[in-house]
Amino acid sequence: MKIQLLSREAPQCLHPDARIRAEAQHVMDTKTKPLGALGRIESLAVDLCVMQNTLSPCVERKLMLVFAGDHGLTEEGISAYPREVTRQMVRNFADGGAAINVICRQYDIELHVIDIGVDGDIPASDGILGMKIRPGTRNSAVTDAMTRDEAIRALEAGMTAFDRFHTREPVQILGLGEMGIGNTSSSALMISALSETGLEDLIGRGTGVDDVQLAHKKKVLRKVFAFHRLDRRPPVEVLCTVGGFEIAGMAGAALAASAAGVPVVLDGVISTAAGLLAVALEPCCREYLIIGHRSVEPAQKAAARVLGLEPVLDLEMRLGEGTGAALTMNLAETACRILREMASFDDAGVSGKV
């Protein structure tokens, strides 16, 4: 079930040079501060050196891709918000009024929104990139969410979207975000299957279902899991049976970025599900992933454990759209600047430990 499935040329990950990690750590350790005193900023800086294969990492050209798609499973009443909110929020992105717009403006991140599966027409005049596979997935409670052909095309759309911007002007760091009512359900199912973790503990409140709705959501997801025998499915079949177009799009973009040696910042639970899928398809993709923030959704933890990654920020966020990824892209810039601009003990004539 490897990436050779794809009809376009398979992206092969660069293999980061492990030697540079030790060199980067050494450079960091000579900076005028106690060893390790910048905490996660330091580990982020060293990771970026490895990903960019340089001791002078730079992430000034920042791209955020937000994939939007609908979910047939919303017919089962598993979300706090109605399905049309996906389309309405895409409109809000186009108008610059969503949280991700505000944060990208502040942090000088180029933001593009991709309609990969929204139910409803998105006018081209809105500046939304149209790559619609289908107006929403099918209802996974009764059939496969997408065909194999649709799944492959959605992965390829994500690759194409990244390549399009990277070709125009090389991207130094990619953030991934999404919009799709119903997609915490799809993510919990995918993560349970791909991480071999019991579904029960992975189901959260999404955009905010109450206790009664949560009990219903759990009941529906248990049924869907059993219906598709998700405990014995290879990755692409997990995507076909219970995935989302926006999740496939993010996975494709992550594959293309890692193949180009570009660091990828995931956001919350849904993009972490996409990261897990991408790594299942091409394991070396993992070397280019950063998890932007700790989601309050429980499934993210299971996915992060399998990926061997710790989220950078923990701000109790659960919005999606790439908002947590964007904040961490800015911190990644801080990490790079620390490495490039800070003086060493020798440079500054500062004494070492007694």
Place this chain on the structure above:
Amino acid sequence: MKIQLLSREAPQCLHPDARIRAEAQHVMDTKTKPLGALGRIESLAVDLCVMQNTLSPCVERKLMLVFAGDHGLTEEGISAYPREVTRQMVRNFADGGAAINVICRQYDIELHVIDIGVDGDIPASDGILGMKIRPGTRNSAVTDAMTRDEAIRALEAGMTAFDRFHTREPVQILGLGEMGIGNTSSSALMISALSETGLEDLIGRGTGVDDVQLAHKKKVLRKVFAFHRLDRRPPVEVLCTVGGFEIAGMAGAALAASAAGVPVVLDGVISTAAGLLAVALEPCCREYLIIGHRSVEPAQKAAARVLGLEPVLDLEMRLGEGTGAALTMNLAETACRILREMASFDDAGVSGKV
């Protein structure tokens, strides 16, 4: 032991209008996102509305004041780095090579460093603000760290430093940082006394002492605590006996800023000790405090508990210099922009919950 001690006019805190909290929360709740989905960004935004007494908070004019001073207690061998590092690091600040320089440049924060008690001459040409009370405190293991007159003058120097920049161009948010070899010891002692928490659990590794040095540090601090009978001292006497000039300076700046209705972002354990001192002197100062980041130093937690504040960021940092405060000042700007720029459900025509 109130602020009336001070020879200059006592700064009185503005009393934030509690009504605006409910209004700000309402505005935040109408934004196009699930309730509470931006986590700490939301609470930060609402706090800033209260502090600035407006529903359109703005923190674009950001000031960082870093106070530097030496500690006589370093004679007892309680730090991993030699005393001269304080002076050397002030030089590094002047040259723009320290972590706080890098972060302030990225985040457009105006940075000023104040020599309030460095041991050694700092050339005026370095751009360092000279307000030296004395070249380091006295050794608190054998005598009071400073006289009452020195303590008052150090508090006043902090106020004057803030007022100087605020008068020139109104500051919208103040960050506080410090440099002072030995000052985690001073902070642990002050916090133990001011928070009435047992000293034993409050002593950390500072800039990185090893196990043997840590045992020695604990022994010395226990002795100092008993010598000054710190369990029964009013705040200004705690400052006189075991404090630091840079800690007094930060407390004074916090008092002056809160008196002007300006939010104050504390950094790690040392500035949180300063915040605790400021609130002990003038309780309403507390309404203007934000703790930038969770320090790995254990004493910060005790101080934060007494202040009733939760640190915003947790990035495993322990550098000081205001670095954690600066990162949170930038997040505070994000919080303000979210409130000012995000569309409401009505504006954007997005449906509410089902």
